[in-house]
Amino acid sequence: MPLALAVDFGGTKVEAALVDENGAVLPESRFRAPTGAASDSQTLADAVDGVATRALATLPAGAELAGVGIGSAGPIEVGPGLVSPLNVPAWRGHPLRTQLETLVPGLPVRLQMDGLCITIAEHWIGAGRGIDNLMGMVVSTGVGGGLILGGRPQPGPTGNAGHIGHIEVGGYDEPCLCGGTGCLEAVASGPKTVEWARRQGWQGSTGEELAAAYEAGDQIARAAIERCGRALGQALASATALADLELIAIGGGFSKATPELFTIIRETMAARAGWDFVAKVRVVPSALSGDGPLAGAAALIHLG
CATH class of the missing domain: 3.30.420.40 (ATPase, nucleotide binding domain)
Structure with a gap:
């Protein structure tokens, strides 16, 4: 069963996990780190890399990684893959999609606003x-x-x-x-x-x-x-x-x-x-x- 690396970046925390094609989060793959208005840009980038790398390290032997999906607090610029979360002032036009592409060369990495991701999830497997x-x-x-x-x-x-x-x-x-x-x-x-x-x-x-x-x-x-x-x-x-x-x-x-x-x-x-x-x-x-x-x-x- 293919797995996706999911990354959720918000004003309080960033979280990453592997998720199967039925929408189930693999609990052992779930990691989080704080973000917040007081964090500087490098701290935020390190937090993203840290949770994503730890989640990827739990990929089961023989499992296929299909790509990376990112939901970020907005506003975003989906074309160039930039994020400017309102409650995280250190990031204005941060290239979040490119940052995560470096962890999974050759695989698709897709970015949307977190609110849309939540809506897609509700439509797919929720209310x-x-x-x-x-x-x-x-x-x-x-x-x-x-x-x-x-x-x-x-x-x-x-x-x-x-x-x-x-x-x-x-x-x-x-x-x-x-x-x-x-x-x-x-x-x-x-x-x-x-x-x-x-x-x-x-x-x-x-x-x-x-x-x-x-x-x-x-x-x-x-x-x-x-x-x-x-x-x-x-x-x-x-x-x-x-x-x-x-x-x-x-x-x-x-x-x-x-x-x-x-x-x-x-x-x-x-x-x-x-x-x-x-x-x-x-x-x-x-x-x-x-x-x-x-x-x-x-x-x-x-x-x-």
Whole structure:
């Protein structure tokens, strides 16, 4: 059975693993390293090389390596294979595809935005099986997404289609790292939701602590996560009206803060669903747990 090396590069970590043609991640091949806004370019490059090399070293004897699929936080330039992850300022126009090509001479290496990879994975083996018009979404350090319309992935000419984290949501004026104001990511990502709660007087410092405070009934924590859900609902109602979506599958660490987050999203969307074609969309948690980004990156090789 052919295997793909999958690499997922994000604002908090880079992860690599071997993935089979059914989308299953080989657990013994999975390695990760931190990234983050404070890392310099060489540290980031070494982290990528380190996890990829360790994953490749676990290739079973006699197994075929079919290629490398890369999902990266955006924006990206898919033609030349460059990445400029918003939350990783040391990399602007970094040649990530070329970097990984040096590890596997002669094999295909394909790059797409991580949000699209997650969407491909949901369509292939996750919550979106059998659904041809869907958005996959991640709510974590950042807010990202990708689109499949008419059964086909839609990367756009530069690879950045589906970048829902940088849709402006009405009623918010937070500045965003992209240079915009009121972007969904600036309002509803995990770190930005924590920042808002701290400005209101909450004493914690992490998304995990905020989730625990929400469950304990802390009023500021509840207000913060409700605010996050409302912003997500606004953006997703607009995206559904634009793209006639049937399903939205949401993953990422902060999407698991509380199951009630999905209730808030759905209620916000329902209040804005003026047409039946908007009201029809289903919003569900990702069915892939933490494997979605790697499975989606591998799909760039296995599915072509």
